[in-house]
Amino acid sequence: MADQDAQPPVGIAPSALSVLRWDEPPEGPVLVLLDQTRLPAEEAELVCADVPALVEAIRTLAVRGAPLLGIAGAYGVALAAVRGQDVGAAAGLLERARPTAVNLGYGVRRAAGVYRAAVEKGAGPAQAAAEVLAEARALHREDAVASGRMARYGLALLDELLPDGGHQLLTHCNTGALVSGGEGTAFAVALGAHRAGRLRRLWVDETRPLLQGARLTAYEAARSGMPYSLLTDNAAGSLFAAGEVDAVLIGADRIAADGSVANKVGSYPLAVLAKYHHVPFIVVAPTTTVDLDTADGASITVEQRSGREVTEVTLSQVGVAGRETGGVVVAPLGSPAYNPAFDITPPELVTAIVTEEGVISPVTGVGLAELCARSSQITIS
Numbered sequence: 001m002a003d004q005d006a007q008p009p010v011g012i013a014p015s016a017l018s019v020l021r022w023d024e025p026p027e028g029p030v031l032v033l034l035d036q037t038r039l040p041a042e043e044a045e046l047v048c049a050d051v052p053a054l055v056e057a058i059r060t061l062a063v064r065g066a067p068l069l070g071i072a073g074a075y076g077v078a079l080a081a082v083r084g085q086d087v088g089a090a091a092g093l094l095e096r097a098r099p100t101a102v103n104l105g106y107g108v109r110r111a112a113g114v115y116r117a118a119v120e121k122g123a124g125p126a127q128a129a130a131e132v133l134a135e136a137r138a139l140h141r142e143d144a145v146a147s148g149r150m151a152r153y154g155l156a157l158l159d160e161l162l163p164d165g166g167h168q169l170l171t172h173c174n175t176g177a178l179v180s181g182g183e184g185t186a187f188a189v190a191l192g193a194h195r196a197g198r199l200r201r202l203w204v205d206e207t208r209p210l211l212q213g214a215r216l217t218a219y220e221a222a223r224s225g226m227p228y229s230l231l232t233d234n235a236a237g238s239l240f241a242a243g244e245v246d247a248v249l250i251g252a253d254r255i256a257a258d259g260s261v262a263n264k265v266g267s268y269p270l271a272v273l274a275k276y277h278h279v280p281f282i283v284v285a286p287t288t289t290v291d292l293d294t295a296d297g298a299s300i301t302v303e304q305r306s307g308r309e310v311t312e313v314t315l316s317q318v319g320v321a322g323r324e325t326g327g328v329v330v331a332p333l334g335s336p337a338y339n340p341a342f343d344i345t346p347p348e349l350v351t352a353i354v355t356e357e358g359v360i361s362p363v364t365g366v367g368l369a370e371l372c373a374r375s376s377q378i379t380i381s
């Protein structure tokens with residue numbers, strides 16, 4: 001079924017670069033990101049010395065994916081605090097950088113809350129900044145722990161749903177170490193299955209228009225040595241029809257109180273296909289992605305991005321941003337385009353939501369509040 005000649009280019013050089021790190025060169029503290037717009041062609045770092053630079057990195061998807069956006073947002077508040085800038089204004093800019101992933105606001109508000117509390121108890125600027133940086137580091141570590149726990153719960157669920165092993169799993173967008181303090185969400189489950197010898201193949205949707213699947217998930221799959229094949233998003237239907245998909249694993253950007261899931265555009269059609277073909281559709285996300293204040297899917301703000309991402313193939317779409325500018329126009333000049341970055345999958349299409357606190361069936365969202373209460377996340381206003 002798959003292009004058997006196109007096995008993973010195992011051996012992509014392991015990199016010493018981290019996805020996101022705090023650094024303190026003599027010129028002052030900075031947040032250093034692995035620039036995801038330049039993958040897989042180049043592993044290049046992007047240095048953010050202030051909040052506007054970080055906001056730009058978030059908007060252009062140099063740093064992306066729900067959990068990592070939360071971590072970056074928290075470090076962004078720390079950057080403002082350490083550099084003696086207006087922390088409230090910085091928090092506002094960061095939180096508004098992208099609207100759909102609830103983790104961004106969570107990370108920003110959590111860090112800003114620590115800063116405010118420190119100031120209120122009389123801490124000086126340096127002490128308050130140190131506390132907010134410690135909080136960002138704590139969130140970073142917690143996400144790594146959550147990632148490991150989701151992988152274990154997710155693998156146990158797969159074993160229960162697919163007792164015959166030899167899983168063929170389909171995933172969409174990018175949910176691995178590039179979006180996390182650890183090994184990711186949905187991808188971490190596939191990685192666990194691979195390490196346990198139970199993954200026959202990871203099907204990787206290319207994920208138009210920005211190709212997070214082709215550029216980033218394939219990059220991570222190749223580095224891990226797992227068997228994987230890329231497909232165009234619109235090839236998924238025939239793959240299901242051929243019986244080549246045992247389960248779908250995706251991440252989430254926001255899960256509403258009723259169990260509706262916002263994730264990368266193209267997730268909802270996969271859920272419909274999965275339902276029709278009686279294939280489990282599994283969402284893997286930390287409890288920081290659950291938003292009990294948003295009642296349902298219709299209440300989730302879906303980011304609308306520039307139509308040019310559809311009508312042009314830009315260099316950042318093919319992973320070589322920064323080398324040159326411009327792109328190739330693939331539609332008549334001036335064509336209008338519809339480009340939502342996310343879609344909403346209703347709970348009745350979701351077989352299970354895997355979090356670091358356990359697994360629930362999301363129909364009506366019952367159980368989400370309990371899982372969130374169990375989690376170590378700090379209640380924030």
Ligand SMILES: CSC[C@@H](O)[C@@H](O)C(=O)COP(=O)(O)O
Nearest residue numbers: 064065066173175185251252264
């Ligand atoms: C664990 S990551 C889950 C989601 O954040 C991921 O699937 C996704 O949709 C990312 O979208 P992106 O627009 O690349 O930030």
